[in-house]
Amino acid sequence: MIENKLLDLENTWKGFKDCIVYKIIKEDERVTSLYIKSLDGGKLPGFTAGQFIAVRMKNQDNTYTKPRQYTLSLNSNEEFYRISVKSEENGFLSKKLCNEIQIGDKIQITVPIGNFVLKNGDEPLVLIGGGIGVTPMLAMAYDAVKSGRKIYLIYSIPNSKNHSFKEEINDLSKNNKNLITTVFYTRPEENDVLLKDFDISGRISLEWMQETLPKNGEFYFCGPLEFMKAIYKNLVKIGIGKENINYEMFKSGEDITK
Ligand SMILES: Cc1cc2nc3c(=O)[nH]c(=O)nc-3n(C[C@H](O)[C@H](O)[C@H](O)COP(=O)(O)OP(=O)(O)OC[C@H]3O[C@@H](n4cnc5c(N)ncnc54)[C@H](O)[C@@H]3O)c2cc1C
Structure with missing residues (x-):
């Protein structure tokens, strides 16, 4: 419920x-x-x-x-x-x-509305945000850390120029041992330092998802259209059931499952 x-x-x-x-x-x-x-x-x-x-x-x-x-x-x-x-x-x-x-x-x-909210449960939570699509993930992470549930917060951005909420997410992670964060820079700048500013260079790959993400997790994601299509496809490929895949589009009119 x-x-x-x-x-x-x-x-x-x-x-x-x-x-x-x-x-x-x-x-x-x-x-x-x-x-x-x-x-x-x-x-x-x-x-x-x-x-x-x-x-x-x-x-x-x-x-x-x-x-x-x-x-x-x-x-x-x-x-x-x-x-x-x-x-x-x-x-x-x-x-x-x-x-x-x-x-x-x-x-x-208006008053707050929307159905893109966390389902109850204690299975691991995987929150994946691309660019500004991190906003719902952030609110969900703040809420979920209190539950003690294991949470993976994955954030993909081009580079340090687009790295919103950097300190905020670092602090949230430091203060909550149940939160694991991974930051991807798809196009790091020359001065961006691996393992300091970001964790992985490039896009969130199928192989990384296969190796890292819990197969019994509940998955939530939001981001640009191509990002969403790729994440959806990869989740299905690694065997995540459609009932455990939840997403929100900031721009309507596209079906990411096709
Ligand atoms: C449920 C929901 C939650 C959202 N949450 C956020 C949020 O937290 N932060 C945030 O910044 N935005 C969010 N958005 C997107 C936001 O509502 C607007 O669509 C966006 O700010 C653009 O509005 P605009 O009036 O500036 O653009 P418009 O004047 O409507 O559009 C101008 C141009 O921008 C393009 N455009 C419109 N919307 C988008 C979009 N979402 N992405 C890329 N290009 C677009 C159009 O194709 C057009 O070319 C959310 C959207 C939805 C549906």
Whole structure:
């Protein structure tokens, strides 16, 4: 059974609610984390790791932008939400959120929703994030470390320029012996140091998955389309049952299983 913490009905709302951005952190060249509080000072509803909110902003002519979805990248607390946004080339809202927004600006958000959440169980958990697709994995890792379950957090990025959450993940791993992290750089820069900045050079290969990942694990992944297709194919090849393969697409319209 999926536990959904959205039970605190007093703190929920319908549609969009005014919130304020009170902290902005540049995670890397293209990813920015926004810390959001309710404008009226009220508590925010709890959520289940992996869920997302829809976000919109006011345009200069007082209309609103189209809403876009952003995963909550820290686990649940009642005071604030954190979203982490990658500035997409030609993207409208993502660019505004990464490049224009200032501390104190208002944005509007929905309550957290989504079914990409951890299933109950105590089998090993394998969380695989490609690029900005690491956001649900991070929230899930924060939640799951408390359970004592063995967790593999695998993170693939081009190189140090795209290495968001580096210290945060290192700290999480240092403080939780049940969490094993592996960072892949697909295109390391000259100054990137193997076994210091990253663990493995190249893509997450079938052979590595075969040798390293637990066959009795529950698997969750998210990332760019080609990454997702490759991970899905490899999981099936190493014998993982489809009932243990869970994923979320940030861009709809493609079937990664074909
Ligand atoms: C459930 C869910 C959770 C998400 N969580 C996050 C998150 O945590 N962080 C995050 O940065 N994004 C996340 N996204 C993606 C986000 O909702 C937007 O799609 C993205 O920020 C682009 O919006 P935009 O308005 O800037 O782009 P648009 O103006 O809508 O699109 C402009 C251009 O960007 C391209 N584009 C649109 N969306 C994407 C995309 N997702 N990937 C690559 N190119 C795209 C379009 O093809 C187009 O060429 C999530 C999406 C979903 C469905």
